[in-house]
Each structure stands twice: as structure tokens, then as C-alpha cells.
Amino acid sequence: MKMPQDVFIDYLADNNLKITPQRRLILETILNQKEHLSSEELYAKVKKKDASVGQATIYRTLKLLVDADIVEPLDFADGVTRYEASYGKEHHDHLICTVCSKNIEIMDPLIERRQEEIAEKHGFKLCSHKMYLYGICEECRNKKL
Amino acid sequence: MKMPQDVFIDYLADNNLKITPQRRLILETILNQKEHLSSEELYAKVKKKDASVGQATIYRTLKLLVDADIVEPLDFADGVTRYEASYGKEHHDHLICTVCSKNIEIMDPLIERRQEEIAEKHGFKLCSHKMYLYGICEECRNKKL
């Protein structure tokens, strides 16, 4: 299995784009991160390593990484797009606490299979899907009492 | 089954809010609409009936309608929130053609139940969920050949 870095390099080469220190740094920063970072949060982390990097470069590089299928945009319905390194990882969905933003990764073959069936039934060839479950976690429910 | 209009009136009364021509008009406009309107599109439709209504009133009223469980916000991940009248209608998800944007409403009790189970397993009380299936419809696949 290729490293994400190499996938990126290949993607850039294939599209006549250039490998730059900023692009390397931004990808490294995402890869070293367990959590789902917003562009703003990523910007802060990148700045710690190189204060000269601009916001715009973050956005532009994220777009490339998404396009290269290395990173996936997530929508937790709080107004910001978050990103996670997805290359080489198994697909999963998210269960999100709407109070504390706790985020659990879920994987359910039964649902995955059913989604395929539904798409097929309607004559669709499924490309991708997004599923977000929003709820309140046990901790937060107990806090309220 | 109560009419959505009456649900709204009750909701307003319960919260010491007032019934205004603008609020009536906005609800009517959404109810008369089959498609999923963005705030912008709704604004345009409302203006045709009463040009004096402001954007802000659209947003404020949409918030009320969502809160009253009459209308549901949809997120098709294209930067705009869309809305659909949901009161009295069964919950459904969306199957979207990424080529022609065709949009099919789907309903699958099996998936719904499974979602509940997954949430419960993790100690969550499920509030809502979003599921979007993205694929290419038969028509668009045939066009390509």
C-alpha cells in the first residue's frame, strides 16, 4: 500500500502541480492528527510549525487533498467543515453528540449493504454516501438531570 | 390530523409569539412547494406575493418553523441549507444523482431501526440523522455510453 504522501505526490505530478513545503506540511499535519480538524484548527496547527503559511493556502491545499482522495470532508452540522485523513482507512460513519460534540466512528455492514440495495432498486450506481447520526451521549444526558 | 397551519398557530401562541401576515405567507409558500427550497429561493417566491418582505424575516420564520417541527432543514453539502415541509410526512432520506442532481426520496425501516440500535449501543439518545446516498442514475449512465 502506497503512503498517503506518495499518493499526493503522484496526484500533483499527474495534474502538473508542484510539490511545495506548504503542501507537505499541511498533509503531514493532517496525518498526525487523530481528531477531525476544521480548516481554522488546521491553520492554527500549521502556523505553529511555519507561521508564514496563509489561510488561503490551507483551503486550497485541502481542496487538492480531497480531490486526490486522501482526505475526506465531514459535515457535523455546526457550520464548519471538518476534515479527516481517509486514504487507506476503512469507510466509517459518525455518531455525534450534539451537546459535547463527542464523536464516535461507526461501521455497520448491514446498513452499508442495504444502501447498495436501495440504490440498485432505483437504478443508481452508488458512488458514495454520508451518514451522520446526531444524538445526546450518556454523559450529557446525565449532566442535565 | 391537524393542519400545519394550525400547528404553527398553536406553536406561536404557546410561545407568546404573534401571527403575522409574513409568517402566514412564508408557511403557505413552503407548503405549496414540492421541491426543497433554499432560503434564497423561498425569498424569491415570497417576494412575488409580497415584495415588501425582507430576507431576515425569511430566516427568522424558517427558524420558528423548524423549531415547531413543521419544516426540516436539509443539507445537501452544497453550501446552502434547503428546507422541506415535514409535518405529517414520514421521515425519509435522499438518493442523489451526482450527474443530473435527480433526487429520490427513500425510506427504509430496516436502516432506521439499525440506526437506533447503533446509537443505543453507544449510550446515545438519537435525535436526528442525515443520510445521503450519492450515485449515478440509470439515465445518466446510459448517456455516457
Add this chain to the structure above:
DNA sequence: GTGATTGCAAATGTTTTGCAACACT
């Protein structure tokens, strides 16, 4: 009459874009 509501314009917050300077190949 009183408090909620409105339209407007200004503010907000995220993401995008134009541009001149600069860097990768």
C-alpha cells in the same frame, strides 16, 4: 399600550479569489 415583529443595513463567520511577489521543476 405593550411587547413582539418587521425591514433595513451592518455585522458575522466561513470560504474564495485577484494580484503582485515568489518558488518549484
Add this chain to the structure above:
DNA sequence: AGTGTTGCAAAACATTTGCAATCAC
């Protein structure tokens, strides 16, 4: 050298908010 890239600031975009005038009850 030449095209792609960068940082900056300004722009764009959807949405929210402050406020004085107005309206519903």
C-alpha cells in the same frame, strides 16, 4: 525561464443581529 504557488487583503457567500418604526393582541 516559465508556469504554478504563495500570502495578503479584499470579496463573496449564507446567515445573523441591532435598531427604530410598526403591528398584533
